[in-house]
Amino acid sequence: MNERQAKLRSIAGSLLAEGRVSLFIGFGPGLEPSRPVPWFAKNADEAGKLVLDPFCGPGLARYLLDETAAGPAGIVARGCDGLGLERLVADKRVGRDQVYVVGVACRGAVDPDKARRLAGRPVFGAEVNGETVALTTAGGRLSFPRSDCLLDRCLACADPSPRTADTWLEEPLPGAQREFEGVEALEKLGPDDRYAFWARHLERCLRCHACRNACPACNCVACSLDNPEWLERTTGLADHFMFHFTRAYHVAGRCVACGECQRACPVGIPLMLLNEKFMKDIRDLFAVPDPHRPQEAEPLGHFSPDDPEGWREGDETL
Amino acid sequence: MPRIGVFVCWCGLNIAGTVDVERVAEAARAIPGVVHAETYKYFCSEPGQNLIKQAIQEKRLSGVVVAACSPSMHESTFREAARMAGLNPYLVQIANIREQCSWVHTDREEATVKASAIVAAMVAKVRRDEPLEPLKFPVHRKALVIGGGIAGMQAATDIAEAGCPVILVEQGPNLGGRMAQLSETFPTLDCASCILTPRTAEVARHPLIEVLAYSEVREVTGYVGDFTVKIARKPAYVDWDKCIGCMLCQEKCPRKIPSDFERGLGSRKAIGVNFPQAVPNRPVIDREHCTYFEKGKCGVCAKICPVGAVDFEQTETVREEKVGAIVVATGFDVLPREAFGEYGYGKYPDVIDSLAFERLNSSSGPTDGVIRRPSDGKIPREVVFIQCVGSRDPDKGKPYCSKICCMYTAKHAMLYRHKVPDGQAYIFYMDVRAGGKGYEEFVQRAVEADGALYLRGRVARVYPEDGRLLVKGVDTLSGQAVEIAADLVVLATAAVPREEARGLAQILKVGTDEHGFFSEAHPKLRPVETMTRGIFLAGSVQAPRDISESVAQASGAAAKVLALFSRDELAADPLVAAVDESRCSGCLACQPICPYHAIEPKALKDRQVASVNAGLCQGCGACAAACRSGAMKLKGFTDEQILAEVGTLCL
Amino acid sequence: MAYRYFPGCTLHEQARNFDVTARESARRLGLELAELDTWQCCGAVFPLATDAIINLVSPYRALAAADGAGADLVTLCSGCLNVLRRTNRLVATNREIQEKLKSFVEADYSGGRQVHHLLEILKRDVTFEGLAAKVSKGLAGLRVAPYYGCLLLRPPEDMCFDDPEAPTILEDFLRALGAEPVDFALKTECCGAYLALRDGGRSAAAAVVRSAAAGGADLVVTSCPSCSYNLEQAGTALPVVYFTQLLALALGLDGAFGGHAVDPRPVLRKKSLLPEVN
């Protein structure tokens, strides 16, 4: 069976049994095998139900915000979870000593909807093997290209493992450089086409706040966008621009590129294209090689006397 | 419901000539919350102000907008008028419809529409204003002066003479600083100790000055008027209260060590004072070189001391003081010996720096004032002075001009010639910078009366040849390379901040420039102040300075301190930042952005939040723009106010 | 650490004694100095015109060849070191020149290797203590003037060889051999280099040799054939040898002292470092 899962259950079980954590955050069984859900194990029994398979999709870091109040929490962390935790620690919202990180090497999570569509029938299991994904269905195993099966957020991922962990479930994988092809493609359009692109997407926004609630960087006690002086509860396109502009700016230099906002969005707005634009410009203007990984000094929290004037030098790129 | 009054000024024809002021008032009356609007020829005049006061009282106004000239002209006038009428002055806003409207537009219609919009925006702003009171801080009328050189002593004396107590902290064992090392001073050639010693004695016996020698400032908290300072007294291993200053210990101490004070040219004892006239006249044990501390035996000093003052067990003590203002006067140092291998500095004993030359010249120095070269004690017949060693050298030294070297080198050439009449002084210079009273004349005297030969150019190398030092330089005026066989080479090395200054800057939270000199608040208009209110600068801590400039700046700093101390409490503009703790997540993204270090974390029961020290905040609002949740509010310029202005101006 | 040895044109011709003594000594010290398979003259001088990229081709080839062999370059000649090291740094820091050279030479080398001088390898890999331990015939009593000249030291930001005004590596090396280094003022001055061929004027070289002689040196040691030539021709009787010749001698090997314009053997015999001839 699944050795990783067994090992995780045992690690989590003993952490709980020894009282080193009061809670362990991972995945547990959902309504369907392809949809495991976030799982908060409080004892060894519950740890025995932890799931670790390629369907483990959603980010977990954000849960630390609520779950560390009662004492240290354990968490199974992929790269995205690790960076999310770093974000929370940098923002002083979670103490690093309040979290026990079990690091894993993630090869990407399978999108249950994509899998269902490709297989044409319910999917019970999945295996990521290099560039292909094998899906287990009642009719046998079917193989598909990785790029068709994974969650969008995993396709762009450059961080298979967290940067630090308290223990490792397996050998961590090194990080890579993030590319911003989607941003570059959009930059090539004219202003009116770009506006049309964003208007088309933002028109669908329901202002359900799923993006905000999923985001490890949106961790404020209170949100300025709930203040009616900033944003009334009207839902015109201009308000959506205000909401998403402000949100993107608030996470500029802080977004960890976990892609949870976009995954959580019920209407499929390509929110990461907003966040990635800031990342790309921070990289290019301020020479921050990996702006999605929390920096010692936040890109917007300091300056250099010889910073460029991006509005002058930026003209040719747009 | 707010009750706003709008007062549209004609400013004679300055406004009314272009803007239809009656229409502006009419439009204002239509704005919800405006209960009064009127126009007048000159609201800044006495009768104009009376109209405003009258309206405030009669209409029970809760806010006032004066549409007139720029707020830089009459904001304070109208706020004062409001205050006299019983309205909080911070509930007055100015709509600038003159400089930014009537004077720059000609189309009456356009100008009137724009003026109305500006008035509406200020109405929207004033509706969101809250009454504010000027911040008040108590003033401890006691000053801390850091540094016991000429600048620090001058500042301390000036402050104490005005009747305010001063704590003067000096890190070395005695007062005097760099000036105590000098022989004579330019441009008068009077002897440094002759003018310094009386000043030192005056400081030492002044009833309002407490000298804490051999001490360091370790921690500073608080803000202008109310600083708390921790001062550490380093162990001298001598109880200075018991000591009577007989210096028997120094006389009998068997251990001789090279003296830093003498720039390595002379020696001192492991216990003793730097120079005979030192104040306080109390010895210090150099622990690193003391035989007792090295080997556990000796103790000659303890045995000989008639009052039993030597105390090998002495430890550091720390005391806390409350002061209202701080003057920093920590002075300068010169570039270390390692620099400039091409001159053999540190390698050849007869290549020395200018401070060492001062000691050679000093009658209390290692040669009793006879100029002898260090290698063999001979009197040098030819001396080469090299200026700009490490100064004006962005590639390997410092890019700036050290300012004092031109003058002291001319002085050295003169003093040398006075003592060695058949000697010859050569000075390699790049430009002679002698701006100062009597300075140029002084340099010319060195040339005319004392025969110093000025050679315009740098020296490339110095190396020994036939028992002398061959100096290879150039005279760019004749376009010829020049070689001089010298007996002594004196380098005018760059003046740099003292090594401890950087740490002190951090303790004081005062900025420094890239070289480590302390930054003034404004290079022209606030040259003795720092960006932190209540902390002032004197002397070379800010940039290389000569004695007269240091003294002048010290008196300037003292005047600033006394101006502060002339009040019982300090009032400050209440337009500062404040934290809405219920909205603050405590991420402290605001903290690195604050140029005044005014933001610190504060622990609440369940989490931490940011808190603003109103005494340090200057109200720039950079923190408010960095705050995502809107918890950081800049009073008078809140998000709500600016948003309301934006919304109104766009209508 | 594997090195590929770049001898340079002179060491296979006029300065064979430099080459031979280095190879023999290296073998004795257990250093692997395999000669680069194919190499051309480095060009002898580093091109100072920013557009003289063609003159970088030859040193770039040598660097790329060493990289292809998975090794760093090592050289003895100060001139080769100067050209190779500066080229290497330029390739590593100037993307435009790097791309031009890549396409011209059809190699894919981006400046990731290092260029070493044998002295640096002795200091770092063998260490001077280690070297002293391997000396079988200490050069006691031999007063040697260590002459650095220009090419090892300057420009300092490119060469990073030693303190440009007060270098010590040759002195430390000589002490390891048991010799006594003589401090002399002009040890870092230029000898006039190739200008010697222009009008025979050797005032610079003469000043250097005089300075060394005044310091009481028995001989001068260099790392550069041009220096060696200029100093020997400067018209004094002070012998000039390569540092590897003394290295070989101290290790008990043949120092190949024949063929010098000023014969060093008499002074070495006088110091009992070479056997007397009958």
Place this chain on the structure above:
Amino acid sequence: MSLTWEPRIVGFACRWCTYAGADLAGTSRLEYPAAIRLIRVPCSGRVNPSFVLRAFQRGADGVLVAGCHPGDCHYTSGNLFTRRRYSLVKRFLEYLGMEPERFRVEWISAAEGHRFAQVVREMTADLRRLGPNRKMREET
């Protein structure tokens, strides 16, 4: 576009430099278009990027953020944060489809009344050419 349409520019001006520069333009009687309306802020570093969006939302055709030249900030570093923030925001606004001419960041000192007038003239001319802004603007 109606014949009477004139662009509307909202300008954020730091009180020490640009606002004083605009006052100087006034005392020097330099004429410039009435399109500009200034909001006085203590420092360009106070200007929250969302203020800019709010201006567009409420109907501004152009927005100007202006402060002291880098190195001259009354508060030493406020405008250096402005430079960082608005280097990003300017590009981001354009990425969302805003025309570059509609948003400008300028350093205008208290002595540069001419420069202030010139910037307003340039911006107004650009906006007249572009016509009214409809992007990110709420329906009225």
Place this chain on the structure above:
Amino acid sequence: MRINRDTLRTDLIAKLQEISGETVALCYQCGKCSAGCPLEREMGILPHRVIRLLQLGQVEEALAANAIWLCAACHTCAARCPRGVDLSRTMEALRVILLRRGVPRAALGPPPPGAPQQTIVSFLRKYSS
């Protein structure tokens, strides 16, 4: 010498600065280059004056200076220059300009016996385009 904007800003100066990669305006004429130059005695016009001529726009005078052929590119000046100017590069650029103009190079006789290859190659490189 009569100077004006046009004599100060010539294409030739621009070319020279491009080839050398050095800015002549950086020099503040302290003369440390000349003071330390090993060939100063032979040069006639000293190195700092060559760069001064360039600052004054007198490129042809600089090109005529014997000094440019006597610079051995030893970089002693560059290593000590307080302004970070590498005069050797300016000297090389002046040589290169002349050589590219086809000015006959200094005649090289048969190299003396015993001259090392390094010296000969260096000489040829410096004295031919």
